[in-house]
Amino acid sequence: LALGDAVKEKYGTDFFMLDKYPSDIRPFYTMPDPDDSRFSNSYDMFIRGLEICSGAQRCHDPDLVQEILAQKGIEVG
Numbered sequence: 001l002a003l004g005d006a007v008k009e010k011y012g013t014d015f016f017m018l019d020k021y022p023s024d025i026r027p028f029y030t031m032p033d034p035d036d037s038r039f040s041n042s043y044d045m046f047i048r049g050l051e052i053c054s055g056a057q058r059c060h061d062p063d064l065v066q067e068i069l070a071q072k073g074i075e076v077g
Contacts, residue, residue: 004049019043028068031057 007016020039023032033039042056059065069076 002049004046007046008048014048015046017043017045026056028072028074029059029065031059032064032068 004014004016008014019042020033021042021044023030023038023040026040026042030040030042033041040056043054044051045053059068066076
């Protein structure tokens with residue numbers, strides 16, 4: 001709830017959305033941002049610091065999935 005409190009204090013709102021999570025903390029199947037692969041096409045919505053909704057674009061390109069797996073050090077069986 002500390003994040004919710006910080007947003008409330010700074011912006012005066014209980015609702016906020018986080019967009020473009022770092023790719024390093026997302027699952028391998030999350031699509032990277034096409035403009036900056038350090039970030040992903042994913043989001044979370046919060047009310048009073050509690051996550052109420054989340055989503056992400058799934059990577060649909062098999063070659064890109066293989067590349068991401070290699071970058072994350074995940075071996076394909």
